[in-house]
Amino acid sequence: MVFELLLLPLFVLGCTEPPSHNLQFSERRKLLGPPVTEPNWEGIRIKTYFEASSSSSFSSSLSKEYIPNALNYYNHAIKVVKVSTLTVSSTSCLNYTIPSELNKGITDGDVAILFKYNATGDDLAWAQICEVDPDLSMRPILGVIYIQGTWENKTWEQIYAQVVHQIAHILVFNAKLLPYFSEKQGEWLGISNVLGSYYRRSSEVSYIKTSSVINKAEIAFGCNNLYGMDLASITSDTASSIHWSKRLMFNDFMVPDSDVYYVVYSDISLALFQDSGWYQANYDYSDTIVWGYQAGCTFFTDSCVTDGAPNFSNFCNLTSGTSYCDATHTFKGMCNLGTYTDKIPAEYQYFSSPYMGGDDKYLDYCPVVMPNSDGSCRDLLSIPVDLNYKAYGEQSGDSSRCLEGTYVNKLSNFSINYHAGCHKITCQGSIATVHIGQEVIYCTPSGGLQTIRGYNGVIKCPPSDILCRNLPCINGCSGRGLCVDGSCNCDSGYSGNSCENRSETLMNALFFLMIFVII
Structure with a gap:
């Protein structure tokens, strides 16, 4: 059986459509029989394969640092029902050959991801699911992540968050997976209990309405009757990757673009993993939001700016000062209010001039203080x-x-x-x-x-x-530790304020966990 599935890439320097692919159903049930009746929940094991078009310092950093750190984060943050053998039916995906060992079956992974890196071209990234397993309630078991460019203008934090983000698109942040969310194995919630929509200023807005997401969001925003969490607008009828609204979740790792800083790995995002039924979230490895924290229900319903005046402290309308504080009060910066050459869409016009607004369309053109490069x-x-x-x-x-x-x-x-x-x-x-x-x-x-x-x-x-208030740890403890009261408790073998230092022995061991191929 085949199931067509298209994914939308993460926006980096604009919308870049990934190749379409017919999603395969695994034939594992024919090979292995039914799954075990007693679930064995353990930290998720993501088996990765890395291919690079050429050798470079960035490709080396991806394979030896960013990807292993992201895998370590997920192993701590997400539990899954362990399978004794992971076997995939696909022999190719998006013109990439699937390693033959996956067709024979591996015992050291719960999902397999092929990372493809191309050094030429603009910085961009996308993720595509290749195969799901009906015996695991349609849980994804195979995907491809494509990364392009040098990323020389991005920070360590942004690149690491990008890798964590793309893996999330393989695991759960995909609209075509939402109908298969379940409370119990084989008992699907139904799309009407997962996804809702409403109209705001003539535009349709989709939102997630599952229980854990709502619970975590109500606590974080200080709103006791929240309908759900808004998703970013999808720009294509065939697009399937989902992201949180950046207007509501500005620096969360699952907003649509990479132009973020002080990235938060929020409990709201981990709650979507929990609500899928495929995973158990370890919220110890998540943060409470900083952006919009305790802003109340009106943060969802009211405009960011009315008649030129901000309705919330997250937003700004002044440019006369030499510098301002960002919403987290950890950076000095400037209000990104400016004038466009063309009119801003009518639903996002907050000032007397239809040409005036913030410089980020993913923020609904709401003006915010963005940090100076030396403003931390x-x-x-x-x-x-x-x-x-x-x-x-x-x-x-x-x-x-x-x-x-x-x-x-x-x-x-x-x-x-x-x-x-x-x-x-x-x-x-x-x-x-x-x-x-x-x-x-x-x-x-x-x-x-x-x-x-x-x-x-x-x-x-x-x-x-x-x-x-306690703030999220710098760089999310680099995926190598637990953030407690704003400080990192580093995993064994790591040290530093953000667990950025590691021993040579551990560094070599992490490298050999990956298969590295130069094509």
Whole structure:
């Protein structure tokens, strides 16, 4: 039997359609008989095969670092009913030959993924499912991930998130898999219990309405009667890859494009794995959202900006200051509000001028503060120590956060202007102590403007719970550890603030877990 399935790629530098493919049903039931009656849930084993069009430092990093790290993350975060032997029926997929050992059967994998890398062309990536197994309630067992370009302008965090993202498209984030979500083996929920839709400003919006997704989203957004989680608009009737709305889930790893930073591996995304019935999610390896956290139900229903004024602190409308704080209060940046040469679509016009809006269409043209390249408050190298410390009392580090104001040291020759600054934060109870040079102020749950001894101007305190809440770990602990209260507990053999360091022995062992071929 065959089942036609088309996938939409991850948007990187625009929409790039992957080749279509007739999805195969595995014939495993004929070969092995029925599955075991007592499920044996264990960390998912993803068997990978890597092919590169040429040898390069980036292809080496993909095979030796990014992919193994992503596999390690999934092995911790997702459990699956272990199969004694994984056998696929396909001999080719998208003109790629399936390794013969998969047709004979392997004992060290629950799903097989062929990674294909081509160094030439624009940076892009897509994922395609090749085969599912009816004996496993239509669980995917074979797929292809294609990565192209040098990715030299992307950060380590963005590339790693990209690999984790593409694997998710093979495992669960696919519209054609939604009808086969089940509570029990063979008992499908039905598409009407998984996917819903409504109309917003003349456009149809699809949303996920499964129980775990709704539960995690209600807790995160502070909305007790949430209908579901909106999906990004699908640009083709044949497209099947699904992503969260970036307007709601800005820096989650499953938004449509790679133009994100401080990537969050949210419990909402892992909840979709849980709701499929194929997987069990280990939420210890997920984060609570930062973007939209406790913003309430109106964050879903209200416009980001009305008559030029932001309705939520996540959005902006000012460009006159020298810098602003992003929504996480961990970066200094600028509001991406600008003017287009053509009119913005009518449903996304928030200002008196139909040409004005944010520069990201995946954010529904909502303007947001995007970080400067040297704007991280947690990066010790981001602050010009002498200049900014003397003028604004700034200090970067893991406990530093971003605040705004017109404050400037009275002894400085800097003029008073609106700006953002990075400052060390210490918290006790509901009070956040903000260190500005040698002085301190105390931010309360209600926030507000304060003056600083020895400084002209004022500083704007956000609510103290924003400054004091635990944040996701940097780089998601690189897929090599567990984030606890904002700090990484690294796996054995790894160390560093983001588990970025590893022993040579472990490095060599990880390499030999992969099959590396230069074609």
